[in-house]
């Protein structure tokens with residue numbers, strides 16, 4: 001059974017007993033297109049410590065996303081590079097069509113972890129949001145409601161049990 005995305009979101013964030021009672025079991029999985037995991041080859045010029053920070057950013061997404069949208073840092077067809085100037089001229093740049101993330105070798109006002117966290121969000125299909133980690137040109141590590149909704153819209157996340165006070 002398929003539901004329109006808007007209805008699926010309403011069902012997922014419904015907080016009254018009635019909403020829970022009538023919410024479909026798993027409409028969002030059903031509506032999402034098939035996806036493949038996002039696996040990277042990480043530029044060998046990153047130090048072990050840097051790789052640890054990149055892995056930490058990937059893990060945070062992997063705790064939120066559906067299995068088909070998980071990030072792997074081993075042997076994939078995506079590339080994660082360190083560059084002196086990214087193509088966009090910002091701290092990070094992500095091109096899903098090219099399966100590419102560039103991270104500035106000296107990010108301004110942001111850590112490697114923060115840049116990787118944002119760019120991984122794009123890699124799993126998210127666009128920019130008005131709050132939280134996916135804000136454009138702003139450093140944040142917050143996973144706000146906007147970010148969860150965008151993640152759901154992108155087909156990368158479910159929002160099964162949001163607390164009522166997050167609405």
Ligand SMILES: [Zn+2]
Pocket residue numbers: 118122128134135136137
């Ligand atoms: Zn961005």
